Amino acid sequence: xxxxxxxxxxxxxxxxxxxxxxxxxxxxxxxxxxxxxxxxxxxxxxxxxxxxxxxxxxxxxxxxxxxxxxxxxxxxxxxxxxxxxxxxxxxxxxxxxxxxxxxxxxxxxxxxxxxxxxxxxxxxxxxxxxxxxxxxxxxxxxxxxxxxxxxxxxxxxxxxxxxxxxxxxxxxxxxxxxxxxxxxxxxxxxxxxxxxxxxxxxxxxxxxxxxxxxxxxxxxxxxxxxxxxxxxxxxxxxxxxxxxxxxxxxxxxxxxxxxxxxxxxxxxxxxxxxxxxxxxxxxxxxxxxxxxxxxxxxxxxxxxxxxx
Amino acid sequence: xxxxxxxxxxxxxxxxxxxxxxxxxxxxxxxxxxxxxxxxxxxxxxxxxxxxxxxxxxxxxxxxxxxxxxxxxxxxxxxxxxxxxxxxxxxxxxxxxxxxxxxxxxxxxxxxxxxxxxxxxxxxxxxxxxxxxxxxxxxxxxxxxxxxxxxxxxxxxxxxxxxxxxxxxxxxxxxxxxxxxxxxxxxxxxxxxxxxxxxxxxxxxxxxxxxxxxxxxxxxxxxxxxxxxxxxxxxxxxxxxxxxxxxxxxxxxx
Numbered sequence: 001x002x003x004x005x006x007x008x009x010x011x012x013x014x015x016x017x018x019x020x021x022x023x024x025x026x027x028x029x030x031x032x033x034x035x036x037x038x039x040x041x042x043x044x045x046x047x048x049x050x051x052x053x054x055x056x057x058x059x060x061x062x063x064x065x066x067x068x069x070x071x072x073x074x075x076x077x078x079x080x081x082x083x084x085x086x087x088x089x090x091x092x093x094x095x096x097x098x099x100x101x102x103x104x105x106x107x108x109x110x111x112x113x114x115x116x117x118x119x120x121x122x123x124x125x126x127x128x129x130x131x132x133x134x135x136x137x138x139x140x141x142x143x144x145x146x147x148x149x150x151x152x153x154x155x156x157x158x159x160x161x162x163x164x165x166x167x168x169x170x171x172x173x174x175x176x177x178x179x180x181x182x183x184x185x186x187x188x189x190x191x192x193x194x195x196x197x198x199x200x201x202x203x204x205x206x207x208x209x210x211x212x213x214x215x216x217x218x219x220x221x222x223x224x225x226x227x228x229x230x231x232x233x234x235x236x237x238x239x240x241x242x243x244x245x246x247x248x249x250x251x252x253x254x255x256x257x258x259x260x261x262x263x264x265x266x267x268x269x270x271x272x273x274x275x276x277x278x279x280x281x282x283x284x285x286x287x288x289x290x291x292x293x294x295x296x297x298x299x300x301x302x303x304x305x306x307x308x
Numbered sequence: 309x310x311x312x313x314x315x316x317x318x319x320x321x322x323x324x325x326x327x328x329x330x331x332x333x334x335x336x337x338x339x340x341x342x343x344x345x346x347x348x349x350x351x352x353x354x355x356x357x358x359x360x361x362x363x364x365x366x367x368x369x370x371x372x373x374x375x376x377x378x379x380x381x382x383x384x385x386x387x388x389x390x391x392x393x394x395x396x397x398x399x400x401x402x403x404x405x406x407x408x409x410x411x412x413x414x415x416x417x418x419x420x421x422x423x424x425x426x427x428x429x430x431x432x433x434x435x436x437x438x439x440x441x442x443x444x445x446x447x448x449x450x451x452x453x454x455x456x457x458x459x460x461x462x463x464x465x466x467x468x469x470x471x472x473x474x475x476x477x478x479x480x481x482x483x484x485x486x487x488x489x490x491x492x493x494x495x496x497x498x499x500x501x502x503x504x505x506x507x508x509x510x511x512x513x514x515x516x517x518x519x520x521x522x523x524x525x526x527x528x529x530x531x532x533x534x535x536x537x538x539x540x541x542x543x544x545x546x547x548x549x550x551x552x553x554x555x556x557x558x559x560x561x562x
Binding site for chain 2: 049052053054055056076077079081083084086087088089090097099100101103104105106145147149150175209
């Protein structure tokens, strides 16, 4: 994953005086699933629309494959887009929607490709039903099929699981993972963080139009991992004791006084007992576990305080 | 460009509203001829009864009667064809393609040309049926004159459809666009400007307005009239096509 395919450089979009997205910096590498997290109105859709070429940035630049498009729109052709509601004609069938787009793309063997996509998204049995008779989940799946029709390198999905039932959410999740396995880079926004945490390999947290943090899945897991936070007089005295007495393997020294212990089979009571027995003063000790939701809230609150 | 045009034409030929509009137009055109026979047989156009007019003169006569129903049908179709794609959001699926914004507008302009051509064809068929049934008159007049008239009016009506396309693109609202279309078809602006002009001596700008040019009875054997008509049509087509493409290129597709 070393190939940077999209780079947002100080991307800003203002509507009159209000900034919907402000100075966004984000790098997206080939094969990643990037989750865009943010509250309603945080600027997720606007950011995705700028990346997909639907909305022009007020300032800043987009680089594709390390090149600035500079008026060349051809890079946008390599993206499949499903932003907000799927763009579909309701009075025709899903097949006909795909057929129309296939004509626009100039696909040679469009019928075979349409059949393949309908099968992929699980709509091959509904080809004669008009889109107005589709459920929300079916529309979203057809929207994904539409986005995939042009064989894109990048798939941009804005809230693809909005309004879906648990079964629908699971199906979309599996489809996204399947597409990613086939080599597609995916940008996905959602405010259902639990779902996003099951698929994304990187997260960009947006707050009031600003990307306040870009964090990898591993880093996030590490930050949200269950741990015991110990504050002692001197960490360098406490560590050898814990290593020797409790066979401590997984820990992190934060500073001269603070240590995080990640070995889940060690209890607070054991640590306190051992440290006290060896004359190490314990200032505080507490168990810490954070969900993605809590982390997101904490991060956006911190950003909010910074703004204030 | 060709692919987007093919897509728009695929949608155009499968569009039931288009056929419905043409059918309604055809029916009303025949009904109009019937009503003319019933109540306006005595009405004279420069001393000649309407029933004795050849097709060229009959077209000039019907187009010059306000409101111009052809313009109303064109406005309705132009607004419908554009908003059906825009409000469904389907354009978002292909607009990231290379130069798709330009191609999309150009293809819609060509589809509108096809619709205007079909409307004229329907008018000719309806006139032929109506005039045969009610006037017992199938005279076409001078075919060259008729061709000049049809080509000129086609250009003017196509220009009108592009003007409406531009309005609906900018306004993005069905009701406001329809209202604007009706107001233009009724030539309210043209009449108001003509009235104002009558207060100022030597000013004759209103004759160059598109709708005024459409409804004015012209002599297509007169080179000045042909030049006037062609100039107005070409200028409106070029200006509003350019404005529509430029608008689409700068538009944020939210």
